[in-house]
Amino acid sequence: MFGLRKHLRAAGGDFVDWASTAPVAQDPAVRAYFTSRVNWFFLVVALIMYSIAWPTLPVTHSVPAFLLPLVSAFAALPIALAWSAPLVGWAISVVSAQVIGLIVPTHGGWELTIQVTHFIELLVLTFMVMLRCPLRWVPVVWLTTSLVVAYAVHPAWIVGISVLAVVVALLRGLMASRRQLAARTKQTEEAEAESAVLQERARIARDLHDVVAHRMSMVVVMSQTARYRIDDVSPAAAAEFDAIADAARTSLDEVRQLLGVLRVEGAESVAAPNPGLAQIDSLVAETRRAGSDVTLTREVDDAVVGESAALVIYRIIQESLANATRHAPGSRTLVSVTPGDGGTVEVAVVNSAPTAEPLGIGGNGVGIPGMLERAQAVGGSLLAAPTVEGGFAVRARIPATPPRDGVLPDAASSIGTPKVPSPASDQ
Numbered sequence: 001m002f003g004l005r006k007h008l009r010a011a012g013g014d015f016v017d018w019a020s021t022a023p024v025a026q027d028p029a030v031r032a033y034f035t036s037r038v039n040w041f042f043l044v045v046a047l048i049m050y051s052i053a054w055p056t057l058p059v060t061h062s063v064p065a066f067l068l069p070l071v072s073a074f075a076a077l078p079i080a081l082a083w084s085a086p087l088v089g090w091a092i093s094v095v096s097a098q099v100i101g102l103i104v105p106t107h108g109g110w111e112l113t114i115q116v117t118h119f120i121e122l123l124v125l126t127f128m129v130m131l132r133c134p135l136r137w138v139p140v141v142w143l144t145t146s147l148v149v150a151y152a153v154h155p156a157w158i159v160g161i162s163v164l165a166v167v168v169a170l171l172r173g174l175m176a177s178r179r180q181l182a183a184r185t186k187q188t189e190e191a192e193a194e195s196a197v198l199q200e201r202a203r204i205a206r207d208l209h210d211v212v213a214h215r216m217s218m219v220v221v222m223s224q225t226a227r228y229r230i231d232d233v234s235p236a237a238a239a240e241f242d243a244i245a246d247a248a249r250t251s252l253d254e255v256r257q258l259l260g261v262l263r264v265e266g267a268e269s270v271a272a273p274n275p276g277l278a279q280i281d282s283l284v285a286e287t288r289r290a291g292s293d294v295t296l297t298r299e300v301d302d303a304v305v306g307e308s309a310a311l312v313i314y315r316i317i318q319e320s321l322a323n324a325t326r327h328a329p330g331s332r333t334l335v336s337v338t339p340g341d342g343g344t345v346e347v348a349v350v351n352s353a354p355t356a357e358p359l360g361i362g363g364n365g366v367g368i369p370g371m372l373e374r375a376q377a378v379g380g381s382l383l384a385a386p387t388v389e390g391g392f393a394v395r396a397r398i399p400a401t402p403p404r405d406g407v408l409p410d411a412a413s414s415i416g417t418p419k420v421p422s423p424a425s426d427q
Contacts, residue, residue, distance in 0.1 A: 038083040049076035053117040060110040061100075071100060075118035079125060086128040090141065093122045094148050101152045113152045122149070126161065130168040138165065205259045216255065219248040220377045249308075249377070276310035277302045277337065280317060284335060287321045294321065297336040300345055305400045312374045313337060313347050313398055316382070319367050320349035320394045330355030331391060344380070345398045353390030371396070 033039050054072040057063055063071055074096035081089030101113030112119070126145045130138050142165045149157040223245035227233045233241075256274070275283075277300065284296045302310070317335060324333050333351040340346040368384045371394065375382040380398035387393050 033084050036083065039080075042082045043080045046077050046080035049079065049117045049121065052076070053115055056117075057115060059108065060106055060112075060115060062105045062107050071104065074100065075115045076121060079121045082125055082128045086125060086131075087133050087137065090122075090125040090129045090145075093118070093125050094144055097122055097152055098148050101148075119149075119153060123164075127164060127168065130165060131171065135172075138169070216248050216252045220245050220252065223248060224377075224379070274307065274311045275314045276307065277305055277313060280314060280335075280337065283314070283318055283321065287325065287333075292321070292325055293332045295332070295334050297334075297338065299336075299338045300400075305345060309345065309378050309380075309398050309400055312378050312380065313345060313396075315374055316347055316371045316394065316396050316398075317349055319371050323367060324349070324351040324392070328352075328354035328392065329357070340397055343400050345400055347396040347398060348393065350387065350393040350395075351391045368394075 050072060053075040054068055057068055057072050057075070058065075061071070074092065078089040078092040078096075081092075097114050097118055100118070104113075106113065114122075122145065126141060129141050133141075142161060146158045146161045149161060223241045226241045227238050277298070280298060281296065284294050287294050305313070317337075321333065321335070324331060328351050331351040331354050333349065336346070336348045338346045371384070372382045375396050375398060378398060380396055382394070382396040384392070384394045
């Protein structure tokens with residue numbers, strides 16, 4: 001007995017080795033089929049049904065003995081393709097059911113033209129095809145199966161196949177809605193994660209702007225004005241202050257580029273060009289679109305104004321328009337950028353008294369000091385004060401090309417409280 005088991009185990013091992021090395025076993029489709037547990041399940045079901053269909057076929061049909069394996073195979077084995085290729089299995093089953101019903105006679109009072117195993121196989125494959133195949137095949141499968149079953153079993157089964165089609169359609173709709181819900185949930189989670197990252201980047205950019213950029217601007221101002229605030233500054237010390245100002249200004253530009261990268265998702269390390277005088281028109285247009293009445297007068301040649309000076313002018317106008325929009329709704333704002341004396345640019349943003357209540361949008365109190373720092377950083381001056389009519393005026397004088405020492409010759413003694421000419425109505 002022990003020797004028989006040993007021989008059987010050895011024979012089984014040899015068969016497995018032969019099957020695994022057979023050419024058909026090397027086919028990718030065959031390998032893919034046997035890697036799925038669902039396919040193994042349907043294969044086992046097919047073999048069980050085949051073991052039932054073969055011995056019972058002579059009871060219900062008049063079939064020659066040599067055709068019994070073939071006819072029984074059509075009645076049971078196609079269900080093995082229910083998961084891997086349901087449409088192919090259904091086609092084999094439905095065609096063989098009709099052919100067997102037409103050419104194979106029954107006996108013993110059997111009322112069906114096919115076996116029960118064939119009927120069960122056809123129902124299972126019809127369900128799997130309707131569930132997994134493209135929707136365009138569902139009407140074809142429903143109609144074909146209904147006609148074959150009506151002939152092979154009973155016409156009343158048309159109602160059953162129709163109910164099956166409706167149930168499968170509802171299941172597919174439920175499954176599709178769940179897939180869409182899962183996809184949308186994933187998209188929402190990804191969007192929320194991306195939004196959180198962008199918010200954190202924006203927070204870091206704000207912190208850098210508030211802490212680093214403003215302090216570096218002060219370093220530039222203090223370095224450039226040190227020779228006027230400190231007595232007996234030697235030429236060597238003045239040159240050192242100039243070097244400090246140049247280094248601080250370069251670092252400030254790099255910080256601005258870093259802030260631009262932080263504020264834009266997927267930005268390149270190379271920052272976009274800074275806004276200048278050419279962008280003032282679009283800035284005013286945007287303010288007008290917000291409902292403000294803004295008149296612009298720009299008479300300066302953009303080519304004669306340096307990049308740093310143009311950026312300061314743009315930021316002053318930008319902040320002034322934002323303040324007028326927040327604190328003086330309904331007012332009329334006049335913006336002018338005109339040539340001044342000594343190679344300077346005169347900038348004025350004057351708004352009339354508001355005609356409506358302020359919007360209540362508070363600031364952090366760094367707007368006007370920030371404008372003053374920007375102006376002084378390039379050697380200019382700025383004055384911001386209310387007008388006698390109830391409005392507000394911001395006037396600045398910016399050198400078109402900032403001098404090396406960063407201070408205008410006639411502004412050295414008044415850098416703390418810069419003055420620019422203004423109409424009597426604004427004093």
